[in-house]
Amino acid sequence: MSGVSRRRLLGLAGAGAGGLALGVGAAATAAATGLDDVLRPDRGAGDGTAYPFHGPHQAGITTPAQDHLHFAAFDVTTTSRDDLVAMLQAWSVAAERMTRGAPAGEGDPASGAYDAPPDDTGEAMDLPPAGLTITIGFGPGLFQTADGTDRFGLAARRPASLERLPHFPADALDPARSDGDLCVQACADDPQVAVHAVRNLARIAFGTASLRWSQLGFGRTATTSDEQVTPRNLFGFKDGTANITAQQDDALAEHVWVPDADTDASTAWLAGGSYLVARRIAMTIEPWDRTSLREQEAVVGRTKGEGAPLSGGTEHDEPDLAMAGRGGLPLVAENAHVRLAHPSTNGGVRMLRRGYNYTDGITPLGRLDAGLFFLAFVRDPATHYVPMQTRMSAQDGLMEYLQHVGSGLFAVPPGAPEGGWVGQQLFA
Amino acid sequence: MSGVSRRRLLGLAGAGAGGLALGVGAAATAAATGLDDVLRPDRGAGDGTAYPFHGPHQAGITTPAQDHLHFAAFDVTTTSRDDLVAMLQAWSVAAERMTRGAPAGEGDPASGAYDAPPDDTGEAMDLPPAGLTITIGFGPGLFQTADGTDRFGLAARRPASLERLPHFPADALDPARSDGDLCVQACADDPQVAVHAVRNLARIAFGTASLRWSQLGFGRTATTSDEQVTPRNLFGFKDGTANITAQQDDALAEHVWVPDADTDASTAWLAGGSYLVARRIAMTIEPWDRTSLREQEAVVGRTKGEGAPLSGGTEHDEPDLAMAGRGGLPLVAENAHVRLAHPSTNGGVRMLRRGYNYTDGITPLGRLDAGLFFLAFVRDPATHYVPMQTRMSAQDGLMEYLQHVGSGLFAVPPGAPEGGWVGQQLFA
Numbered sequence: 001m002s003g004v005s006r007r008r009l010l011g012l013a014g015a016g017a018g019g020l021a022l023g024v025g026a027a028a029t030a031a032a033t034g035l036d037d038v039l040r041p042d043r044g045a046g047d048g049t050a051y052p053f054h055g056p057h058q059a060g061i062t063t064p065a066q067d068h069l070h071f072a073a074f075d076v077t078t079t080s081r082d083d084l085v086a087m088l089q090a091w092s093v094a095a096e097r098m099t100r101g102a103p104a105g106e107g108d109p110a111s112g113a114y115d116a117p118p119d120d121t122g123e124a125m126d127l128p129p130a131g132l133t134i135t136i137g138f139g140p141g142l143f144q145t146a147d148g149t150d151r152f153g154l155a156a157r158r159p160a161s162l163e164r165l166p167h168f169p170a171d172a173l174d175p176a177r178s179d180g181d182l183c184v185q186a187c188a189d190d191p192q193v194a195v196h197a198v199r200n201l202a203r204i205a206f207g208t209a210s211l212r213w214s215q216l217g218f219g220r221t222a223t224t225s226d227e228q229v230t231p232r233n234l235f236g237f238k239d240g241t242a243n244i245t246a247q248q249d250d251a252l253a254e255h256v257w258v259p260d261a262d263t264d265a266s267t268a269w270l271a272g273g274s275y276l277v278a279r280r281i282a283m284t285i286e287p288w289d290r291t292s293l294r295e296q297e298a299v300v301g302r303t304k305g306e307g308a309p310l311s312g313g314t315e316h317d318e319p320d321l322a323m324a325g326r327g328g329l330p331l332v333a334e335n336a337h338v339r340l341a342h343p344s345t346n347g348g349v350r351m352l353r354r355g356y357n358y359t360d361g362i363t364p365l366g367r368l369d370a371g372l373f374f375l376a377f378v379r380d381p382a383t384h385y386v387p388m389q390t391r392m393s394a395q396d397g398l399m400e401y402l403q404h405v406g407s408g409l410f411a412v413p414p415g416a417p418e419g420g421w422v423g424q425q426l427f428a
Numbered sequence: 429m430s431g432v433s434r435r436r437l438l439g440l441a442g443a444g445a446g447g448l449a450l451g452v453g454a455a456a457t458a459a460a461t462g463l464d465d466v467l468r469p470d471r472g473a474g475d476g477t478a479y480p481f482h483g484p485h486q487a488g489i490t491t492p493a494q495d496h497l498h499f500a501a502f503d504v505t506t507t508s509r510d511d512l513v514a515m516l517q518a519w520s521v522a523a524e525r526m527t528r529g530a531p532a533g534e535g536d537p538a539s540g541a542y543d544a545p546p547d548d549t550g551e552a553m554d555l556p557p558a559g560l561t562i563t564i565g566f567g568p569g570l571f572q573t574a575d576g577t578d579r580f581g582l583a584a585r586r587p588a589s590l591e592r593l594p595h596f597p598a599d600a601l602d603p604a605r606s607d608g609d610l611c612v613q614a615c616a617d618d619p620q621v622a623v624h625a626v627r628n629l630a631r632i633a634f635g636t637a638s639l640r641w642s643q644l645g646f647g648r649t650a651t652t653s654d655e656q657v658t659p660r661n662l663f664g665f666k667d668g669t670a671n672i673t674a675q676q677d678d679a680l681a682e683h684v685w686v687p688d689a690d691t692d693a694s695t696a697w698l699a700g701g702s703y704l705v706a707r708r709i710a711m712t713i714e715p716w717d718r719t720s721l722r723e724q725e726a727v728v729g730r731t732k733g734e735g736a737p738l739s740g741g742t743e744h745d746e747p748d749l750a751m752a753g754r755g756g757l758p759l760v761a762e763n764a765h766v767r768l769a770h771p772s773t774n775g776g777v778r779m780l781r782r783g784y785n786y787t788d789g790i791t792p793l794g795r796l797d798a799g800l801f802f803l804a805f806v807r808d809p810a811t812h813y814v815p816m817q818t819r820m821s822a823q824d825g826l827m828e829y830l831q832h833v834g835s836g837l838f839a840v841p842p843g844a845p846e847g848g849w850v851g852q853q854l855f856a
Contacts, residue, residue, distance in 0.1 A: 067618075067619075068619075068646075070787070113721065114720065114721050114722040114725075115720050115721075115722055116720055116721070117717060117718050117719055117720055117721070118664070118721050118724075118732070120664075121662075121664050121717055122660065122663075122664020122665070122732055123647075123660045123661065123662050123663075123664045123785075124660075125660060125664065125733065126657055126660065190495075190647075191495075191496075191619075191646040191647060192646060192647040192660075192785065195646075195662075195785075195787045195798070199662075199713065199717075199796060199798075202796065203714075203717050206714070206718075210794050211790050211794050211795075211796065212790075212794070213789060213790060214787075214789050214790055214796070215789065216644075216787055216788075216789075218496075218619040218620060218623075219551075219618075219619060219620040229554055232550065232551045232552075232553060232554065232620075233551065234549075234551050234623075234627075235550075235551075236546070236548075236549050236550020236551045236553065237550070285627065286631075286634070289545060289549055289627075289631050290545050290634075291545055292542065292543050292544055292545055293541065293542050293543075293544070293545070293546050294542040294543055296546075297542075304546070304550055305553065357551075357620065357623075359498070359623045359642075359644055360644075360788060360789070361641060361642050361643065361644075361788070362639050362640075362641060362642055366638050366639050366640070367639075368627060368630065368639065368642070370623070370627075
């Protein structure tokens with residue numbers, strides 16, 4: 001059982017440090033070889049990395065984006081508030097254990113109580129923490145059902161902005177990929193670790209909540225660390241160049257965390273939390289791949305290789321949206337994605353994006369079923385997402401190659417203190 | 429454009445060595461820290477690893493199993509043999525380039541011909557080779573359609589064993605996840621690299637062949653290296669303990685490669701190749717997770733933690749299928765998976781397994797849609813797969829928790845020499 005012991009050892013090391021326990025492998029590699037610009041910064045380190053579950057904010061928001069995502073939405077099936085609370089408490093206990101590389105339950109997953117089901121499903125038994133984070137959110141339906149029923153006595157505590165996102169132009173939403181009373185965002189540098197986390201939370205939820213939909217993602221289409229190379233989406237373009245990073249405290253305070261000032265006595269439970277917008281955005285891969293490079297760059301508003309704005313400079317230079325080229329037309333077109341997404345076009349608002357690429361086999365028409373699972377954390381969707389998406393859905397040139405097919409909005413409560421559980425402020 | 433340059437640099441280094449060019453990162457890490465038993469052996473190394481495309485056998489068979497799989501099956505849509513040959517030639521050229529980390533086409537993916545579509549889709553532009561292998565196979569339909577049409581003049585060259593697998597007991601096959609004229613197995617340590625490879629081959633195939641189905645997988649449920657820790661399947665058990673490894677030349681010759689002796693003048697093109705059996709095996713995760721550890725171990729025939737046979741010893745000890753316990757019953761039950769899969773129960777035949785775990789969201793019933801994408805390379809499916817699977821489908825205790833929902837059989841030709849292309853022996 002050396003695998004289990006190793007996981008526990010690594011997990012305790014991470015917890016004991018009270019913060020990021022970076023695997024020694026990466027640091028040693030960089031020091032010994034000077035290859036830190038060749039190896040992707042967090043590869044190799046990923047296995048030994050452990051992030052603490054407890055803290056003022058939930059992990060998985062400003063955490064540097066891991067390589068893999070398993071996102072799940074749940075419907076609450078119980079009518080008992082006590083059962084729901086007990087499940088959320090059990091989720092926090094299991095999540096804290098799994099993020100430090102321990103099994104989901106206290107029992108050894110493979111010894112002892114032979115006549116009971118194991119309290120960990122076992123497939124991550126030999127694997128280290130792999131940078132796992134588990135982030136829990138609450139959908140509008142948890143507070144009040146569509147017909148107005150106050151299911152769990154929470155209706156008065158629903159923030160006004162926590163409501164189903166409006167129908168945007170060109171939305172083609174599949175109800176089976178949308179909404180949900182609860183969400184779990186599990187991110188890790190090993191997909192088996194992320195899948196294991198969601199599976200064990202679903203197992204713990206049995207009888208209280210059931211899976212509504214889930215989504216796997218890969219490839220870090222966004223980054224929250226200044227050091228990382230900007231990842232690329234499946235259009236082949238860099239995605240996340242101007243993202244908010246973990247180091248930008250002022251931007252996080254202004255655009256990501258819900259401030260005390262946005263809450264009142266009934267919604268104070270969300271102070272220090274955030275809102276999570278989830279959108280499954282299908283890309284029409286084949287038409288895109290037959291589009292000229294000129295057209296691709298024009299609708300994005302950046303070069304494909306470097307990711308520089310079409311107004312000039314390099315990737316991290318600000319686009320000059322006013323600069324005109326031949327015939328007086330702006331170099332960054334009026335319908336270019338980068339223009340419509342730019343803070344200056346959106347009253348200065350920004351989002352912390354954390355999306356992942358996905359590929360889910362093929363569509364019934366024989367096309368690759370692939371795209372971007374867009375995830376963004378914002379202070380308030382009414383100001384920081386809905387106006388921008390309304391404009392982009394109608395005007396963005398990229399929309400010719402996109403279709404929004406899934407949608408969810410969740411309030412993400414603040415982190416739990418040591419010994420506490422995620423959501424305790426809401427149910428107190 | 430430093431990303432492209434770096435990829436080319438790494439790629440050339442790999443090709444120049446004429447063999448496995450292991451990224452310096454892993455070796456340096458192990459030497460500097462002695463942590464080779466903590467880090468998974470091929471993590472960290474994965475990014476810089478490049479396997480040569482050309483050689484006597486195709487890569488991706490005895491290659492140590494990478495972390496990620498994108499498998500695709502294609503229907504040939506052209507009626508022109510010349511077009512088919514041209515596509516296979518183009519596939520080999522692109523595959524050789526991508527496996528050394530270069531773009532799929534000669535043009536820089538992001539400069540030059542602005543008015544043409546890029547000849548690489550770009551999403552792997554900043555990524556190193558990541559151990560990519562591309563393995564190409566031919567389905568029965570390439571030789572002869574179901575109604576007997578000799579589509580491309582190949583009917584006389586079809587080996588007798590290359591026919592649709594029989595219907596096994598309890599099979600519940602979905603035609604949309606089964607069969608195909610061609611297959612591509614792309615494996616890499618970065619999922620974006622594997623997805624990129626299949627996407628670009630599909631792009632090159634446009635007008636000649638179209639995607640029929642595809643499957644993503646993760647987690648290395650099998651291993652072909654003596655050094656790797658045996659990975660676990662989604663039942664939480666080690667899977668691949670007794671697998672054939674790349675070092676076992678005798679076993680490869682006896683069980684994996686098609687020998688000259690198995691071919692005649694019309695089928696000599698397959699000598700040095702293999703057969704690939706692909707099966708999508710859905711696991712009923714939730715019932716399994718509510719089964720006692722005793723029952724789980726009994727139907728597998730091994731302990732869950734260590735992976736030791738229930739007859740005693742440790743993981744790599746041979747199971748003693750005759751050893752009796754209480755009441756004279758065998759310690760390894762008559763219906764245990766390990767007994768029915770054991771070579772001694774199957775006339776001594778073995779397979780080189782190379783399967784991957786998969787999780788594809790949830791089923792319409794709200795269950796995790798997860799399981800094993802079983803891949804096995806064998807010398808002859810008529811002797812090395814069909815008899816075993818017939819017995820297992822009827823008798824294996826695990827079948828209570830399994831459903832075979834997809835199936836394919838492909839002949840995998842030998843590797844192409846430098847300057848050659850995969851399949852040239854068949855079309856010569």
